[in-house]
Amino acid sequence: MNTSLMQYIKNSSLPVTLAATGLLFFTAPSFANDIDPPNTLLNVQHQWAQCQYQSENEDIKESCLEALVDSTQTLSTNSxxxxxxxxxxxxxxxxxAGAKGGLGALSLVKESKVLLEQAIKENPTVLDGSAYTSLGSLYYQVPGWPLGFGDDDTAEKWLKQALSINPDGIDPNYFYADFLLQDGRTAEARRYFIHAKQAAPRPDRPLADKGRQLEIAQKMKEL
Known part of the structure; x- marks a missing residue:
């Protein structure tokens, strides 16, 4: 997930100029037809990491993510x-939404929230609590009422739930630390950033781990 998700929305004033999207000579692969079903999820994860951490510029990143959303939507609809x-x-x-910024991203995060709530109802521990991590992250990065649904108390509730399921994972520790940092609780944030930094590598997701470790290092400079 984009670590600066919706900060542009949260910090900007109206009216907001949405990010321009031009014709880009880039397309992400179509997963629906080109990969082995048992590897579908891992391919989606790998493509996310490529979009997030290896895009040459913000326009290419946005185009990459748009194609990935379309591909994942097709896969999800079929399964x-x-x-x-x-x-x-x-x-x-x-x-x-984080790549787009501005008010145009709000519909995307609202759709994301609904999907995560549905996933939690179906399987609360899916992907080692990743649904709770992502939902909690939305709640602290999205603006509050009347513009959005952001709420720090709810964010902390879901982030702690994620940690109860996966206490040593890099992502739940990172996002809870980031939440604490934004809440001004720097001593607590440092502890969780360090725990995230010490998380065991995920052999099947080296690019995601490398990118997250760089984000951890950058955040710790703010402490």
Whole structure:
């Protein structure tokens, strides 16, 4: 997920000029037709990491994420009982929202919120609590009422729930630390950033781990 998700919305004043999208000579692969079904989720995860951490510029990143959302939507529609794909469709939409910025991203995060809530109802521990991590992240990064649904108390509730399921994971520790940092609780934030930094590598997701570790290092400079 984009670590600066919706900060542009939260910090900007009306009216907001939406990010321009031009014709880009880039398309992400279509997963629906080109990959082995058992590897579908991993391919979605790999493509997310490529969009997030290897795009040459913001326009290419946005185009990459748009294609990925379309591909994941197709996969999820074709496999409606696959809760893992539902979570990743939500993650891809919220990451795209962060790349777009502005009020135009609000519909994407609202769609992401609905998908995550559905996933939690279907399987609360799906992907080691990733649905709770993502939902909590939305709640602290999205503006509050009347513009959005953001709420710090709810954010902390869901982020702690994610940690109860996966206490040593890099993502739940990172996002809870980021929440604490934004809440001014720097001593607590440092502890969770350090725990995230010490998380065991995920052999099947090296690019995502590398990108997250760089984000951890950057955040710790703010402490």
């Amino acid at each position: 409606p009982q696959n809760t893992e794909l539902k979570v990743w469709l939500a993650i891809n939409k919220s990451t795209l």
